[in-house]
Amino acid sequence: MTRAKARMHESRSMEHGEGPATVLAIGTANPSGAIVPQDEFADQFFRVTKSEHLTYLKEKLKRICQKTGIEKRHFHMTEDILRAHPEFLDRELPSLDARIDIVATEVPKLAASAAAKAIAEWGRPATDITHLVFCTYSGCRAPSADLQLASLLGLRHSVCRTILSLHGCYGGARALHLAKDLAENNRGARVLVACSEITLVCFGGPDGGNLVGHALFGDGAGAVIVGAGPLDAGERPLFEMVSATQTTIPGTEHALGMQVTGGGIDFHLAIQVPMLLGHSVEHCLLDAFASSAAAVGDDDAGDVAWNDLFWAVHPGGRPILDKIEAVLKLEPGKLAASRHVLREYGNMSGATIVFVLDELRRRRREEEADRDDDHQLAEWGAMLAFGPGITIETMVLRIPRAN
Numbered sequence: 001m002t003r004a005k006a007r008m009h010e011s012r013s014m015e016h017g018e019g020p021a022t023v024l025a026i027g028t029a030n031p032s033g034a035i036v037p038q039d040e041f042a043d044q045f046f047r048v049t050k051s052e053h054l055t056y057l058k059e060k061l062k063r064i065c066q067k068t069g070i071e072k073r074h075f076h077m078t079e080d081i082l083r084a085h086p087e088f089l090d091r092e093l094p095s096l097d098a099r100i101d102i103v104a105t106e107v108p109k110l111a112a113s114a115a116a117k118a119i120a121e122w123g124r125p126a127t128d129i130t131h132l133v134f135c136t137y138s139g140c141r142a143p144s145a146d147l148q149l150a151s152l153l154g155l156r157h158s159v160c161r162t163i164l165s166l167h168g169c170y171g172g173a174r175a176l177h178l179a180k181d182l183a184e185n186n187r188g189a190r191v192l193v194a195c196s197e198i199t200l201v202c203f204g205g206p207d208g209g210n211l212v213g214h215a216l217f218g219d220g221a222g223a224v225i226v227g228a229g230p231l232d233a234g235e236r237p238l239f240e241m242v243s244a245t246q247t248t249i250p251g252t253e254h255a256l257g258m259q260v261t262g263g264g265i266d267f268h269l270a271i272q273v274p275m276l277l278g279h280s281v282e283h284c285l286l287d288a289f290a291s292s293a294a295a296v297g298d299d300d301a302g303d304v305a306w307n308d309l310f311w312a313v314h315p316g317g318r319p320i321l322d323k324i325e326a327v328l329k330l331e332p333g334k335l336a337a338s339r340h341v342l343r344e345y346g347n348m349s350g351a352t353i354v355f356v357l358d359e360l361r362r363r364r365r366e367e368e369a370d371r372d373d374d375h376q377l378a379e380w381g382a383m384l385a386f387g388p389g390i391t392i393e394t395m396v397l398r399i400p401r402a403n
């Protein structure tokens with residue numbers, strides 16, 4: 001290598017972060033509007049949407065609710081909001097503007113609650129954040145929720161903002177993947193990832209085709225601080241983000257989707273989704289672990305027994321978790337963090353994966369406290385999230401030994 005080339009190489013490496021990016025802090029939040037127990041949801045939903053006469057659909061929604069694995073969900077939507085906006089009940093009436101008026105304020109506010117917790121845990125001032133990656137399916141305006149969040153948190157005017165919209169349930173994982181790339185390629189970068197989802201943009205009366213969506217989705221926000229080395233003395237890595245991959249399952253564009261209409265956002269969830277994911281997931285994991293072996297320069301790192309890992313899987317629905325558990329022959333309890341989040345909050349789309357990571361580290365701390373010296377906790381893990389495409393985001397995670 002010539003001296004000039006060597007100098008260029010050295011200065012390039014000075015521009016990069018050291019080692020893989022790490023998750024440095026996590027925060028979550030839910031709106032204070034309403035908490036609805038799942039066993040009351042069908043009665044309440046048909047009452048507030050004035051659809052009691054549709055008894056067949058109500059019974060069907062009850063059957064669906066019983067099988068979701070959800071116990072309760074949080075919503076911004078209240079009966080007061082519905083009284084003020086009767087147009088939200090009829091998807092044929094124009095209501096998108098009114099919905100966007102509400103979520104344009106509430107989505108960044110909810111994100112700010114989650115982000116404030118993450119920043120407090122991180123321990124550095126919000127002005128040290130260099131990049132913001134915001135994800136939501138409600139981003140229909142510009143300037144958007146990312147700018148509002150930056151101003152609510154008092155971020156620097158020079159913060160580099162990116163908004164990811166309509167990635168659906170893999171949005172949070174996509175944002176984390178992007179944050180990893182940003183942190184590793186910009187020395188000293190501290191990336192705030194914020195995902196905030198409020199179902200008010202999709203709310204509507206029952207029409208038969210959307211019952212599963214009504215039974216599944218809830219509101220929530222998650223925030224994560226991501227940074228690569230060198231770390232500050234007070235910064236403590238929770239998860240190393242070793243490698244990340246994205247795969248689209250060919251020919252499945254129509255299986256999962258979202259569409260913005262004058263009457264709000266419609267979801268489409270094909271009944272085959274759990275089966276399609278089941279067919280593809282092991283392949284994605286093998287690819288991800290092969291790239292992690294390359295990333296850490298250790299050929300053996302690609303040889304994994306799925307039960308030796310910890311798992312952070314987006315709980316898209318109970319049958320999706322069941323299918324992944326069956327295909328990978330996971331021991332009972334391996335998806336406990338995902339099932340817990342589904343039970344307590346439902347599917348909060350892109351924000352859900354942040355809740356799963358938070359729950360995993362909470363469980364990990366309890367296990368650390370309880371374990372005897374001979375019992376080794378899993379060091380390596382896998383994060384999986386999926387959404388329209390069908391797109392699967394996979395990330396190989398590692399918990400540094402000190403944690």
Ligand SMILES: CC(C)(COP(=O)(O)OP(=O)(O)OC[C@H]1O[C@@H](n2cnc3c(N)ncnc32)[C@H](O)[C@@H]1OP(=O)(O)O)[C@@H](O)C(=O)NCCC(=O)NCCSC(=O)CC(=O)O
Pocket residue numbers: 060063064065067068167168169170209212216256257269270271272273274315316317318319320347349386387388
């Ligand atoms: C709806 C369920 C709770 C039902 O549980 P089971 O499948 O175990 O029970 P079951 O087979 O008895 O089904 C109960 C009733 O629900 C109906 N049913 C099941 N899945 C359906 C679907 N996708 N669309 C419409 N109806 C559906 C069945 O026909 C049946 O109707 P009847 O009783 O009349 O016979 C579950 O299938 C589920 O959680 N599905 C959602 C999975 C999913 O697609 N998640 C992705 C979310 S989106 C996501 O995470 C990413 C993103 O969007 O970005």
